[in-house]
Amino acid sequence: MTFLSILCALLIEQLRPLRADNYVYAMVQMLADRMEGSFNAGQESHGRMAWLLTMLLLVVPAALVYWLCTKISPIAVLAWNIVIVYFTLGFRRYSHYFTSIQIALNGGDEATARSLLAEWTKQDTAGMEVGEVARVAVEQALITTHRNVFGVFFWFLMPFGPACAVMYRVAEHLARAWNEPDHMRNESFGLFAARAFYWIDWVPARLTAVAFAVVGNFEDAIYAWRNFAGRWKDEAIGIILAAGGGAMGLRLGSSVENAADIVPVDATTIEFHSLAADTPPGEEATARALQSTVGLVWRSLLLWMLLLLLISLAVWLN
Structure with missing residues (x-):
């Protein structure tokens, strides 16, 4: 039915x-x-x-x-x-x-x-x-x-x-x-x-990302999901776009999302921390x-x- x-x-x-x-x-x-x-x-x-x-x-x-x-x-x-x-x-x-x-x-x-x-x-x-x-x-x-x-x-x-x-x-x-x-x-x-x-939307967003990975480039989709999805302010959007971009071999996200994270270490120093690389894999x-x-x-x-x-x-x- x-x-x-x-x-x-x-x-x-x-x-x-x-x-x-x-x-x-x-x-x-x-x-x-x-x-x-x-x-x-x-x-x-x-x-x-x-x-x-x-x-x-x-x-x-x-x-x-x-x-x-x-x-x-x-x-x-x-x-x-x-x-x-x-x-x-x-x-x-x-x-x-x-x-x-x-x-x-x-x-x-x-x-x-x-x-x-x-x-x-x-x-x-x-x-x-x-x-x-x-x-x-x-x-x-x-x-x-x-x-x-x-x-x-x-x-x-x-x-x-x-x-x-x-x-x-x-x-x-x-x-x-x-x-x-x-x-x-x-x-x-x-x-x-x-x-x-x-x-x-927590479960549906992840199922959509899995579907993109299965029908596209699986390895790149999972890699982008695991390492770059957190760079978007909206977690669900980050997961969908990271997996979708990886599945197609595209670099999605603006320069803000694709920039390295800046993580404060203490009051006087700042460590530039990249999740895996400075930019996600793929082409523009x-x-x-x-x-x-x-x-x-x-x-x-x-x-x-x-x-x-x-x-x-x-x-x-x-």
Whole structure:
């Protein structure tokens, strides 16, 4: 049932991709904004209450509908699963940005590539070189694929899978909505949302890194994961990008992530400590790296689908 639900949802999304500004996401954004406006009084405890209430309002109904479907028929369960997976997955939701950037870079249209990247990542891309544009696009693609596909896969496998998938996507959204905007970055309100998503994403992030290693250059992926993932401020992002870059033979991360760590030894001396080497192994990203990213993502998706099929067969045979 799980494998069939995901397969049907992926096929439907290929035929009719869900827009990034769809009404379901707009309603979740509206609810997050309303909760922030009602509860935010500058304390972390207020963010905790707002997070828990938001989860109750969105996850509990998904679980109740799933429970009712189990009482009706397997067809009802399958239909509800497909609906939830379709709205929580996002395999093609942002792929048009990546594809358009790839086409622009291959055609030498750097200005268009920068404009598309800025629209996608909300970063200032003015003055970026081609290699930097390619690197940021690859990084964004790997992170987006994990959070919109592979993380959902993991939680959908849990009991009450549709409700767990909703929980994962809502937790990811709240961690961004209550921390990333300029007026929220120094607020205590979003600390609990960020911490909650860290633990919710702890296992999925590592499974995604393993998948990248298995379908790519395994040795380099594991080496980069073990020795360079800690150079990113966000641990999960560091693991995914280090493993993904190693799997493709690319050096991901800005100069800050790739610089040697500075570890204070005492009050008067500073020891420059490198985790393994001054810079991770691999080549700098180029326009060709985007095609390598497409291959890595598709191979990882096929690996996940194969594992889901084997799990579904094992459950059915038992």
